[in-house]
Amino acid sequence: MNRTILHLDLDTFFVSVERLLDSRLRDRPLLVGGLSDRGVVAACSYETRPFGIHSGMPMKLARELCKDATVIRGDAATYTRYSGVVTEIIRENVPLFEKSSIDEFYADLSGMDRFFGTYCYASELRQKIIRETGLPISFGLSINKVVSKVATNEAKPNNQMQIELGREKPFLAPLSIRKLPMIGDKTYLTLRNLGIKQVKTLQEMPGEMLYRVLGRNGLTIWERANGIDTAPVIPFSERKSISTERTFDRDTIDVHLLRTLLAAMTENLAFQLRRGEKLTACISVKIRYSDFQTYSKQLKIPYTSADHILIPRVLELFHQLYNRRLLVRLIGVKFSHLVHGNYQINLFEDTEETIRLYQAMDKIRLRYGDRSITRASALGVKTLGRMTNPFNGQPPTILAHRKL
Ligand SMILES: [Mg+2]
Numbered sequence: 001m002n003r004t005i006l007h008l009d010l011d012t013f014f015v016s017v018e019r020l021l022d023s024r025l026r027d028r029p030l031l032v033g034g035l036s037d038r039g040v041v042a043a044c045s046y047e048t049r050p051f052g053i054h055s056g057m058p059m060k061l062a063r064e065l066c067k068d069a070t071v072i073r074g075d076a077a078t079y080t081r082y083s084g085v086v087t088e089i090i091r092e093n094v095p096l097f098e099k100s101s102i103d104e105f106y107a108d109l110s111g112m113d114r115f116f117g118t119y120c121y122a123s124e125l126r127q128k129i130i131r132e133t134g135l136p137i138s139f140g141l142s143i144n145k146v147v148s149k150v151a152t153n154e155a156k157p158n159n160q161m162q163i164e165l166g167r168e169k170p171f172l173a174p175l176s177i178r179k180l181p182m183i184g185d186k187t188y189l190t191l192r193n194l195g196i197k198q199v200k201t202l203q204e205m206p207g208e209m210l211y212r213v214l215g216r217n218g219l220t221i222w223e224r225a226n227g228i229d230t231a232p233v234i235p236f237s238e239r240k241s242i243s244t245e246r247t248f249d250r251d252t253i254d255v256h257l258l259r260t261l262l263a264a265m266t267e268n269l270a271f272q273l274r275r276g277e278k279l280t281a282c283i284s285v286k287i288r289y290s291d292f293q294t295y296s297k298q299l300k301i302p303y304t305s306a307d308h309i310l311i312p313r314v315l316e317l318f319h320q321l322y323n324r325r326l327l328v329r330l331i332g333v334k335f336s337h338l339v340h341g342n343y344q345i346n347l348f349e350d351t352e353e354t355i356r357l358y359q360a361m362d363k364i365r366l367r368y369g370d371r372s373i374t375r376a377s378a379l380g381v382k383t384l385g386r387m388t389n390p391f392n393g394q395p396p397t398i399l400a401h402r403k404l
Helices: 013-021 046-051 059-065 076-093 118-133 145-155 168-172 185-193 199-204 207-214 216-225 255-275 307-321 352-368
Strands: 005-010 030-033 041-044 070-072 097-101 104-108 137-142 160-162 241-252 278-289 294-304 328-336
Touching (some): 005 118, 005 145, 013 076, 030 046, 030 059, 076 097, 076 104, 076 294, 118 137, 118 160, 137 145, 145 160, 168 199, 185 207, 199 216, 207 216, 241 255, 255 278, 255 307, 255 352, 278 307, 294 307, 294 328
Parallel strands (some): 030 070, 137 160
Antiparallel strands (some): 005 104, 097 104, 241 328, 278 294
């Protein structure tokens, strides 16, 4: 059965929110990101693109390239709030949807054609979002996620595009291979060195040839070039979460130990978020006392995957929660409301150095294991992860429910 998949993407999301809050910023070149010399561009308006500016670039360089640009320090909390408003409108109107990042959504509209045209339905949904939030948004509509996402990008800014059934290949053919999701800088260079520039060339090649050059990825790229993609829309669910907890052999009242352990657990979970390119918008802490009474408390936060932001919030929750002065049997930390995303969201507060520090620490972890490097605040804990502490026989912390 043919599916109907809608992809919705807010246009230059951070920039649009800033313009909504201050109309003087309209039609002006605008940079959002860290303000210091070491800051990084998190988002930039269309007016800055002819100057060669793109997100992730050092702010200092961007300011030199486009001297007229207004520079604004972004605010993750505001963007998270607007993202939530758009999510609610989609939730009210679409039975099955996936929130794939802070400003991107997929919806499966298969079968709705029997009642009304899906293109009409999508157009009305887009108009509704624009009307109710004031934010520009674009969509692509086709038989699968990949073709719809490419269509959205072709439709931008603030527009929409439908690729009729059977027109997937001719639609993709003239585009640059850059436009296919999955083709990053490295793959792009490899393919360019083979003289491949347009999607059309990929379509005309035998799939095995790409397999020989790029392995399994090569086959996926060939399928995408040919408009083939069977990935389902994964329903947005608040339950998507990762968590870890620790039961003590001997119940404890040692607050310093509990704090240290919570910091270590949070650090480990945050690393898992980053490794999976995820952000969390909700943290919860759980305590079980020796009498088996269990309490938990949760806190909504702006999207992040940075432990220097998460650890203080987790400890804050713990202090609100830990008030019975009883022995503690178990503690746990959970991150939920996960969406796809990377460091970009915290580029406003982070300097290039902080980002590099995270990247360097995560690289060490990927190579030598999650506990190979840690913050000093979590140093007291030697039993997290796979290892058991040989000195006290405490069991390792287990990652109980991982639903990434
Ligand atoms: Mg977007």
